[in-house]
Amino acid sequence: MISDADAAALYDLLNPWDPGHRPEDRFYNELVMAADSVLDVGCGTGAMLIRAREQGHHGRLVGLDPDRAALARAQRRTDIDWIEGTAAQADRVDRAGAGFELATMTGHAFQCLLTDDELRSSLAAIHASLRPGGRFAFETRHPRARAWEGWNPSNVLDFEAFGRPLRLWHEVDSVTADVVTFDGTMATPDGTVLQADRTSLRFLDVAPLNAFLAAAGFEIEAQYGYWGGEPVTGAGAREIITIARRVR
Incomplete structure (x- = not known):
């Protein structure tokens, strides 16, 4: 974790x-x-x-x-x-x-x-x-740029921290009126989830x-x-x- x-x-x-x-x-x-x-x-x-x-x-x-x-x-x-x-x-x-x-x-x-x-x-x-x-x-x-459309698992970020490789990706859960809710997941390269957060932005x-x-x-x-x-x-x-x- x-x-x-x-x-x-x-x-x-x-x-x-x-x-x-x-x-x-x-x-x-x-x-x-x-x-x-x-x-x-x-x-x-x-x-x-x-x-x-x-x-x-x-x-x-x-x-x-x-x-x-x-x-x-x-x-x-x-x-x-x-x-x-x-x-x-x-x-x-x-x-x-x-x-x-x-x-x-x-x-x-x-x-x-x-x-x-x-x-x-x-x-x-x-x-x-x-x-x-x-x-x-x-x-x-x-909102015209629709940035949330790029928040998807295909845009995974691989990096190294704390002496080990890590992977971060996002996935949109919902778009309701002008509020976008998405999940952010940090994991090891083998898929072991270390942190999962849900965020909403207006x-x-x-x-x-x-x-x-x-x-x-x-x-x-x-x-x-x-x-x-x-x-x-x-x-x-x-x-x-x-x-x-x-x-x-």
């Missing part, structure tokens, strides 16, 4: 934070380095904020996540505040009381907000955590997403369909990359 601590370490192995080579990481890194205070909602193992400190960020950095094992891994860096909690609790972490200049949700974490109520409460809390004029940057997969389209943001007191500053600044309305848009500003 795979322990929670091992799963957190595997996440970093399979998803290395690398602004030098990954355009999505570079996009966020530039925003973070330009902001004097940052709240990373759904920070996971904290790779983005840790890299910012390593690059010389001297401002206030706070990571928020409900996953204790991921936070335990993040806490190897002690000059960043790591707080256990959900996006709907983002308004409770501003110990300085000044409001953050920037809030982020990376790694498609925004798609874990499945219901309208979760979206409203999370956006309200993130809005409250920001100072007036503060910005919220995040991405969600564009694929909001541009118009309903922007309506939720407006209702929460945000205005759209910029929106892109991919990391090179492609239009979100373009035929090849794979993401809805959003920078929203608090306006009230």
Whole structure:
């Protein structure tokens, strides 16, 4: 079996934070380095904020996540505040009381907000955590690209970790309205299952997403369909990359 601590370490192995080579990481890194205070909602193992400190960020950095094992891994860096909690609790972490200049949700974490109520409460809390004029940057997969169609066992990933070969694959269980539920399985090459997880993600389209943001007191500053600044309305848009500003 795979322990929670091992799963957190595997996440970093399979998803290395690398602004030098990954355009999505570079996009966020530039925003973070330009902001004097940052709240990373759904920070996971904290790779983005840790890299910012390593690059010389001297401002206030706070990571928020409900996953204790991921936070335990993040806490190897002690000059960043790591707080256990959900996006709907983002308004409770501003110990300085000044409001953050920037809030982020990376790694498609925004798609874990499945219901309208979760979206409203999370956006309200993130809005409250920001100072007036503060910005919220995040991405969600564009439903037009139908990314889930590639989540199938034929796209198995073989890799090595903990001194042994491992195999990871996904399989979609259901697509209901704008929510996709799929299973992720990690096993040895002979098929011995070590970990099986079920995940649901919401694929909001541009118009309903922007309506939720407006209702929460945000205005759209910029929106892109991919990391090179492609239009979100373009035929090849794979993401809805959003920078929203608090306006009230």
